[in-house]
Amino acid sequence: MKNPSTYFSWGRIVLVCFITASTELMWTLYNTYVPIWLQAGNPAFNLGTEANVTIGFGLGAFVTGLILTLDNIAGLFISPVVGLISDTTRSRFGRRKPWIIFTMPVMILAFILIPVFVMAIPADLNGQTAKLTPYLVPFILMLVVMLIAYAVIRTPADVIMYDITPSKNRSMANAIANFIGAGFGVIGAIIGAMLFDVNPGLPFWVGAGLSAIVVSLVAVRITEPPLAEIEPGEQNTLSPKDTLKELLSLPKESQRSLVFLYLSVFFSYFAFGQLGSFASSYGVSVLNMSVGDSGMLYAAGGAAFILGALPTGYILKHITRKVSSLIGFAAFAIMGLVIYLFPNQNVVWPMLAVGGFLWALVWVPQVPMVMDAVPSDRVLGSLEGVMAIFRMLGYILGPLVGGFVVEKFGNNYSNIWLVVVVGSILGGLMLLPVTKGEVRAEV
DSSP, X not given: OOOGGGTOOHHHHHHHHHHHHHHHHHHHHHHHHHHHHHHTTOTTSOOGGGTTTOOOOOOOHHHHHHHHHHHHHHHHHHHHHHHHHHHHOOOTTOSSHHHHHTTHHHHHHHHHHHHHHHHTSOGGGTTOGGGOHHHHHHHHHHHHHXXXXXXXXXXXXXXXXXXXXXXXXXXXXXXXXXXXXXXXXXXXXXXXXXHHTTOTTHHHHHHHHHHHHHHXXXXXXXXXXXXXXXXXXXXXXOOHHHHHHHHHTSOHHHHHHHHHHHHHHHHHHHHHHHHHHHHHHHHHHTSOOOHHHHHHHHHHHHHHHHHHHHHHHHHTTTSOHHHHHHHHHHHHHHHHHHHHHSOSHHHHHHHHHHHHHHHHHHHHHHHHHHHTTSXXXXXXXXXXXXXXXXXXXXXXXXXXXXXXXXXXXXXXXXGHHHHHHHHHHHHHHHHTTOOOOSOOOOO
8 A cells, every 4th residue: 555645744634634623513512402402391400590491301311311322323333334335435536525525414404403493392391201292303313313424424534534644643643633623622612602592503503504614615625645556456446355354364462452442442432421411411400500601511621632632642752652541541530530529610620621631642542543553554444433333332321321320329410420430440441451553664
């Protein structure tokens, strides 16, 4: 395969990053407000000063967690298949880009419609779940459509960057990707907090508009590199059988490292999924924040993550990816434990800042470790597709377990931080047997 440096430039990396960033913007708004809409109107869900103005479906924490994960299940099947097929896609747009430019409009349309069905709920039916079927069914359908589209887009969008980036630059490239993606997430949280009180649909509609503009520009300006020959002869066209054969024929050390790396990915998203799904619920029910202000909890951690992303790229020039990840997992576990023990805003805000900053030590090297755990770049889409399975499983089981723990033990949202602690510890432990995944020599 031709050296990725033939097509590599930092300007191209920045442009590619905006694809993922636009989906991150929508994802942040989704995770902030959808859980609240699902639970608003339920007497057990404390909305503080917002109790009489926020309309919702009146569901419990466990059912909410279930709904937030059922639509992700499709991603377990979609992401790996798309990753594999994108390795073999041949079109005038390239291998990865067709999956993005034809799916993003669907995701944006579903995102626009999500708040429409909530805002249509009559005030006198607030929280009366049994009477809200005409609104709840299309609402959930839009959630499913959005998450399916996200599952399709995510793998090709991520893999484009690694297609054109040499191993030695992958950690910094991923640092830039995380910096830009998290930046859009924080912008989304801040915009959402400001616009929600004006109109609950505005954060979604403004976010959709910004995403449409960004993706349109990226679709026009990014051209994929010429398709390099992977192997001569019959292997120019890969099949699932070819890919499976290659993965099974990897050196034992690479296979073992990949297994534990994927498990670590799972537990990282298992832990972080608590914040994405329940941070705003924790803010309104435990810290007595308004719905709009509760979105700033995610923004605080996200802003700190942004500050930590680029420095982590430089740090990884001096320490191994494995050591970086272990430090990050330990820091996130400590953050969760401290917030659980001291549930007040004077503690929560600074701990989210510290935890978010050091979480970059986990996520910046995570994908490069998977890509470089194998000796060849031939099937990067397939590797990313398998990684997406574990990522999705973490997002599925994390909120599900979190919602169960909340509801089972007194409807106390402080319990999500215990799940964060457990997930972070297990994520770090999974890295201990890993021996592959550091920067490899370019051939």
